[in-house]
Amino acid sequence: MRLTNTLPLKVLVGMLCLSSVAFAQTESNYDYVEAFRPGFYETNGNEYRSASGNPGPKYWQNAVDYQLKATLDDEARTVTASVTIDYTNNSPEALDYLWIQLDQNMFKEDAIGNKIIPLTNSRYGAKGEEFDGGYKIASVKIGNAAADYYVDDTRMQVNLPQELKENGGTIQLTIDYSYVVPKYGSDRTGVLETKNGDIYSIAQWYPRMAVFDDILGWNTDPYIGPGEFYLDYGDVDVEITAPSDHFVVLGGELLNPDEVLSTEELKRWKKAQNSDETVIIRSQEEVIANRANSNTKETKTWKYRLENTRDIAWGSSAAFIIDGAKINLQDGKTSFALSAYPQESNGGNAWERSTEYVKASVEHYSEMWFNYPYPVAVNVASNVGGMEYPAIVFCGYKAKGASLWGVTDHEFGHIWFPMIVGSNERHHAWMDEGFNTFLNGISTEHFNDGEYYRGKQDANKMAAILTNPALEPVMTAPSVMNERHMGILAYYKPGFGMKLLRDVILGPERFDKALRVYINEWAYKHPTPEDFFRTMENVSGQKLSWFWRGWFKSNWQLDQAVTNVEQKTEGAVISIVNLEKLPMPVIADITTASGETTRVTLPVEVWERNVNWDFLFETSEDVVKVELDPDKVLPDSNPSNNTWKK
Incomplete structure (x- = not known):
C-alpha cells in the first residue's frame, strides 16, 4: 500500500535538506580489544576434560546405588525410612571420609536456609509454617558397625575406619531415619489438602551422597533454597508402604502392579501402556467410592525401580485420579505417560489433558535432541508450583490450558537438563533452567499446531x-x-542467549548439531560451563568467546546505530556504529527509491577491530531507508537509533 504524503511543504523541505547530514555521533562505550581478547578459557584441556569440550580419555565420576524402604504415615504426615547406600569411588585418590546431603534439614528452625529467608515473600523455606522439621537420624552404619559421623546443617560427614580405595573401591552405608513432611517445602516438596485426601509430593526425602568430582573435590555447599541439586548416578530400588486407599506414583518402573492394583485397574493400566489416546486407570467416581469404603489401618507396599538415575521422587494420595497413555520414542522404543490429580483439578481444559501434554512434550524432545531414557513419565498435581525429578514432575494443581501445558513442558524438559546432562545446579542454575527455557520455546511452537504459541517476541x-x-x-x-x-x-536471559545462538549467530543446522553432540557426550556425566562453551565452539567451528564473555560472564548491553548514508556513483556508503560493549552480527534492511527492500547481513567480525564500520550497498537508485535489526531479533537496548530515513 502506498501512503499519500500529507505533511506541510516546509517540513518536507526540511527533511530533504537533512537527508545527507550524518546523525550526531554518540560516544561509544565499545572496546573491541576487551570484547575479542584471547584467553577466555581459564584452564587448558586435560585427560579428564578435553579442550574440544568432550569428556577426556580418563574422565571419571563416582557412582551410587540406593535401596530404600519407606512408610508413609498419613495421619502424622511422617516418612519413616531406611536407606542402604552402595558407593563406588572411581576417583584416582583414596577417601578418608564421605559427605552426605541431608536436604530436609533446611526445614529445621536453626538451619542456615531458614535464617537467611527474607521477610518479603520468598518461595524458599517452609513458607510461613510454624514448623521445625529435618531428619531424625536413628542410626548410621558402615556394614554392620556403627559409623563415626557428625551433622552440620544440611550435611553429614562420615569418617571411615579405613580409607576407601581409589579406582573402584566400594563401601556400603545404612541410615535409618524419619522426618515430618513440610506442607510447603521450598516449593519442591509438600502436602496438598483436597476434599478426597492429602496429596503428598515427596522429594529430597532420603540422605543422598554429595558429589566428589575433579573440579572441587567434595561439593558440600549447604542446601539453602535457591541452588538446586548436584548428584551422582546409579540404580535405585524403592519400597513404599502407604495406606491401602492411596495410589503411589514414582519416577520408575512399577514392579508389582498385580499386587497393588485392582483387577480392573490392572486391565486399564496395561491398555494405557499400548494406547496413543489417554486411558482412565482410576476414575473420579472410583476415588470417591474408595475413600468412602477405605480402612485407614490397612496398607499396601509399592515396589519400584529406576536405573541410571541421579535422584528419585514420588507422590501418594487417596485422592488421585490416574490416567495414562503410550509415549512413542525413537528406534521403536516406548515409555508410559501417567498423570495423577485430584477431583479439584479435573475438567475445564485442565488436568484431564495432562497426559496428552506429557506425551507430546517427551516425544518432541526425544525426536529433537536425545531419546527419553525412563520407563515412565509421571505428572503429579501438587501444591508445588513446578518441580522436576527423573521420570516424575510436580505441577500446580490449579493450572489449566496454556499454563498447564507450559509448566508440564518445562518440567519435563528438565529431563534433558539436568537429569540426563547432570550439571551442577547449586552453582550454575542457568545450565538447566536457561537451556530448558530455550527448549520449551521450540516445543511450544510445535505442540498441536501452535495451540499455545504466542508468536515471536520483540x-x-x-x-x-x-x-x-x-x-x-x-x-x-x-x-x-x-x-x-x-x-x-x-x-x-540464558534461554534467550541460546535462541540468539541458534537463530542469529550460528543458524539452526550448526547449533542443533552442536547441542546434540553436547547432550550425547555429557549424558549421565557432570559438565561445567567451559565444557559446554568448548563443545559449541568446536562442533560449530565458530569462536564464540565474545558472546560467552558479554552475555554470560558479564552483563553487557547492545546498541547498534546507523549514523549516515552517503550516496555515491557506485551505490550508497552506509555508516554504522557499535555504541555499547556487546558486539553482534549486523542485520540491515535497505530500501531504495523504487520501494525495493534488500536484506544485508554482516558477520560479528566487523566489530573485531572497529567501533565504526562503513559498507557499500551497490545500487543505481537512491537509498531512502536503512533499518538495523528489522525483525527485532537482537537485544538492542536503544532501537531509536536503528533507522535512517531520507
Missing part, C-alpha cells in the same frame, strides 16, 4: 529487562543472586 523490548544494569551476570551462583533476579538470570 527482542528490542526484552533488552531493557535482560540487560538491565542492576542485574548480576548470568554466571552468578544462585545463592549469591538477588532472589528477584532469579527468573531473568537463570531462565530468560
Whole structure:
C-alpha cells in the first residue's frame, strides 16, 4: 500500500535538506580489544576434560546405588525410612571420609536456609509454617558397625575406619531415619489438602551422597533454597508402604502392579501402556467410592525401580485420579505417560489433558535432541508450583490450558537438563533452567499446531529487562543472586542467549548439531560451563568467546546505530556504529527509491577491530531507508537509533 504524503511543504523541505547530514555521533562505550581478547578459557584441556569440550580419555565420576524402604504415615504426615547406600569411588585418590546431603534439614528452625529467608515473600523455606522439621537420624552404619559421623546443617560427614580405595573401591552405608513432611517445602516438596485426601509430593526425602568430582573435590555447599541439586548416578530400588486407599506414583518402573492394583485397574493400566489416546486407570467416581469404603489401618507396599538415575521422587494420595497413555520414542522404543490429580483439578481444559501434554512434550524432545531414557513419565498435581525429578514432575494443581501445558513442558524438559546432562545446579542454575527455557520455546511452537504459541517476541523490548544494569551476570551462583533476579538470570536471559545462538549467530543446522553432540557426550556425566562453551565452539567451528564473555560472564548491553548514508556513483556508503560493549552480527534492511527492500547481513567480525564500520550497498537508485535489526531479533537496548530515513 502506498501512503499519500500529507505533511506541510516546509517540513518536507526540511527533511530533504537533512537527508545527507550524518546523525550526531554518540560516544561509544565499545572496546573491541576487551570484547575479542584471547584467553577466555581459564584452564587448558586435560585427560579428564578435553579442550574440544568432550569428556577426556580418563574422565571419571563416582557412582551410587540406593535401596530404600519407606512408610508413609498419613495421619502424622511422617516418612519413616531406611536407606542402604552402595558407593563406588572411581576417583584416582583414596577417601578418608564421605559427605552426605541431608536436604530436609533446611526445614529445621536453626538451619542456615531458614535464617537467611527474607521477610518479603520468598518461595524458599517452609513458607510461613510454624514448623521445625529435618531428619531424625536413628542410626548410621558402615556394614554392620556403627559409623563415626557428625551433622552440620544440611550435611553429614562420615569418617571411615579405613580409607576407601581409589579406582573402584566400594563401601556400603545404612541410615535409618524419619522426618515430618513440610506442607510447603521450598516449593519442591509438600502436602496438598483436597476434599478426597492429602496429596503428598515427596522429594529430597532420603540422605543422598554429595558429589566428589575433579573440579572441587567434595561439593558440600549447604542446601539453602535457591541452588538446586548436584548428584551422582546409579540404580535405585524403592519400597513404599502407604495406606491401602492411596495410589503411589514414582519416577520408575512399577514392579508389582498385580499386587497393588485392582483387577480392573490392572486391565486399564496395561491398555494405557499400548494406547496413543489417554486411558482412565482410576476414575473420579472410583476415588470417591474408595475413600468412602477405605480402612485407614490397612496398607499396601509399592515396589519400584529406576536405573541410571541421579535422584528419585514420588507422590501418594487417596485422592488421585490416574490416567495414562503410550509415549512413542525413537528406534521403536516406548515409555508410559501417567498423570495423577485430584477431583479439584479435573475438567475445564485442565488436568484431564495432562497426559496428552506429557506425551507430546517427551516425544518432541526425544525426536529433537536425545531419546527419553525412563520407563515412565509421571505428572503429579501438587501444591508445588513446578518441580522436576527423573521420570516424575510436580505441577500446580490449579493450572489449566496454556499454563498447564507450559509448566508440564518445562518440567519435563528438565529431563534433558539436568537429569540426563547432570550439571551442577547449586552453582550454575542457568545450565538447566536457561537451556530448558530455550527448549520449551521450540516445543511450544510445535505442540498441536501452535495451540499455545504466542508468536515471536520483540527482542528490542526484552533488552531493557535482560540487560538491565542492576542485574548480576548470568554466571552468578544462585545463592549469591538477588532472589528477584532469579527468573531473568537463570531462565530468560540464558534461554534467550541460546535462541540468539541458534537463530542469529550460528543458524539452526550448526547449533542443533552442536547441542546434540553436547547432550550425547555429557549424558549421565557432570559438565561445567567451559565444557559446554568448548563443545559449541568446536562442533560449530565458530569462536564464540565474545558472546560467552558479554552475555554470560558479564552483563553487557547492545546498541547498534546507523549514523549516515552517503550516496555515491557506485551505490550508497552506509555508516554504522557499535555504541555499547556487546558486539553482534549486523542485520540491515535497505530500501531504495523504487520501494525495493534488500536484506544485508554482516558477520560479528566487523566489530573485531572497529567501533565504526562503513559498507557499500551497490545500487543505481537512491537509498531512502536503512533499518538495523528489522525483525527485532537482537537485544538492542536503544532501537531509536536503528533507522535512517531520507
